[in-house]
Amino acid sequence: MRALSPRIYLITGAALLALLGLTIAAAYINLGPMNTAVAMTISLTKAALIMLFFMHVRYSKSLLWIFVGAGFFWLSIMLVLAMSDYMSRGWS
Amino acid sequence: MPSLALPVEHQFDDAGQQREAATLGMWVFLSTEILFFGGMFLAYTAYRYTYPQAFAEASRQTLIAFGAVNTAVLLISSTVMAFAVRAASKNRRALLGLLLLGTAGLGALFLIIKGFEYAHEIKEHLLPGSRFYTNASDPKHVELFFSIYWVMTGVHALHVTIGVVLIVFFAFRAWFTNAFLNRDTPVELLGLYWHFVDIVWVFLFPLIYMIDRHS
Numbered sequence: 128m129r130a131l132s133p134r135i136y137l138i139t140g141a142a143l144l145a146l147l148g149l150t151i152a153a154a155y156i157n158l159g160p161m162n163t164a165v166a167m168t169i170s171l172t173k174a175a176l177i178m179l180f181f182m183h184v185r186y187s188k189s190l191l192w193i194f195v196g197a198g199f200f201w202l203s204i205m206l207v208l209a210m211s212d213y214m215s216r217g218w219s
Numbered sequence: 220m221p222s223l224a225l226p227v228e229h230q231f232d233d234a235g236q237q238r239e240a241a242t243l244g245m246w247v248f249l250s251t252e253i254l255f256f257g258g259m260f261l262a263y264t265a266y267r268y269t270y271p272q273a274f275a276e277a278s279r280q281t282l283i284a285f286g287a288v289n290t291a292v293l294l295i296s297s298t299v300m301a302f303a304v305r306a307a308s309k310n311r312r313a314l315l316g317l318l319l320l321g322t323a324g325l326g327a328l329f330l331i332i333k334g335f336e337y338a339h340e341i342k343e344h345l346l347p348g349s350r351f352y353t354n355a356s357d358p359k360h361v362e363l364f365f366s367i368y369w370v371m372t373g374v375h376a377l378h379v380t381i382g383v384v385l386i387v388f389f390a391f392r393a394w395f396t397n398a399f400l401n402r403d404t405p406v407e408l409l410g411l412y413w414h415f416v417d418i419v420w421v422f423l424f425p426l427i428y429m430i431d432r433h434s
Contacts, residue, residue, distance in 0.1 A: 130308045140298030147290050151283075154429040162433070166425035173294075173421045181301045181414045183407075187242070194243055198250030202257040206264065213265050 131180070139180040146173050238404050245408045249415050256419050259371050263426060266363055273360030278430035280345065280353070280361075281368070285336040286428040289329050290420060296325035297417040300386075304410040307403035312393045315406065319390035322413065326383040333376055340365075368427055375423060378416045385409060 150169045158165060179185040184195055231237040267274045303318035344352035347366045355361045389409055392398040399406060 130305050133302065133305070136298060136301040136305070139301070140294065143294045143298075144291060147287070147294060150425055150429070151287055154425070154432040157433040162429075162431070163425075166429055167422075170422050170425055174418045177297060177414050177418055177421070181297055182411055188239065191239075191243060191246060194246040194250065198246070198253040201250070202253050205254070205257055206261055209261050210264060210268070213268055 131183075131186075135180055139176050142176055143173055146176075238407075241404050241408060242411070245411050249411065252415060256371075256374070259367070259374070260422070260426075263367050263371070266360075266367065267426075267430070270357065270360040270363065273355065273357040274364050275431035275434075276355045276357070277353075277361040277364035277368075278428060279432065280343075280355075281428050282336055282339065283428045283432065285332055286424050289332050290424045292325050292329045292332070293417045293420050296322050296329070297414050299325065300410050300413045304403070304407050307393075307399055307406035310401060310403075312399055315399065316390045316393040319386050319393060319406075323383045323386040323390065326379050326386065326413075329379055330376060330383070333372065371423060372427070375416070375419055378419070382413050382416055386413070 146169050150166055153165050153169070154162065156162075178195065184191065227234050227237055231240065299318055300322045303315055303322060306312075306315040306318055340346060344350055345365050347362050347369065351362050351365070352358075353361045386409065389406065393406075
């Protein structure tokens with residue numbers, strides 16, 4: 128499990144560089160407020176590729192998935208609760 | 220050759236369980252790192268939401284070519300690191316040292332490029348403080364963007380620096396000691412750290428350099 132075939136690492140690396148090119152290209156197209164959404168979707172995809180294949184999460188037991196997920200779950204609590212405050216302050 | 224087998228500490232049933240525990244421990248550390256960087260990403264998000272125009276103006280003053288090249292450098296270094304971890308698990312220690320040195324070299328290249336970028340920004344008065352100057356319409360909040368920029372990229376660069384030092388140290392241990400003879404867990408954990416630092420940059424790159432680039 129530790130030693131994946133070199134092809135998997137090469138394909139992951141190539142996909143990451145292709146996604147980098149896509150991010151840059153997308154930034155120069157006017158998509159209005161969707162520009163940030165597209166950029167973040169590509170970044171999340173890149174992060175997922177790195178974690179699943181380079182960090183071997185895909186080949187790990189479910190206990191590790193819980194540990195990995197916990198970090199991001201608590202991050203999302205921090206971002207969502209704090210931003211729900213900032214975004215609703217103007218309401219009256 | 221029982222002396223060459225991976226030693227299992229008495230609290231573990233077998234080598235597999237020991238290795239799993241080490242990986243879990245590393246991910247607990249990385250979770251604290253996620254939340255550590257998360258606080259700064261939250262500051263960025265809250266102020267970008269509050270001052271969208273100033274943040275867009277500020278972002279267009281950053282050097283996107285430097286950022287793009289540096290992203291590629293880190294992504295390639297992560298790929299090389301993945302091969303280093305593979306070499307460690309195959310017990311190929313000469314190759315391991317070489318691949319680790321390659322990873323560290325790319326990490327150092329990242330820091331050099333970042334250094335030239337910082338030097339340019341200091342010359343352009345984009346370092347917050349008494350010498351900060353911009354002709355943007357809302358200079359106070361352009362300065363706020365650059366405060367967040369310097370702290371986030373600075374803390375990230377500190378992580379890269381720590382990574383490069385550790386990786387060079389590991390490369391020499393691979394070449395000149397038996398530290399990684401039939402024992403790849405330390406290299407695997409070092410790889411997790413390096414990939415994490417790469418992931419942070421993957422999010423920093425679009426958030427810093429690419430706000431409203433099209434206009």
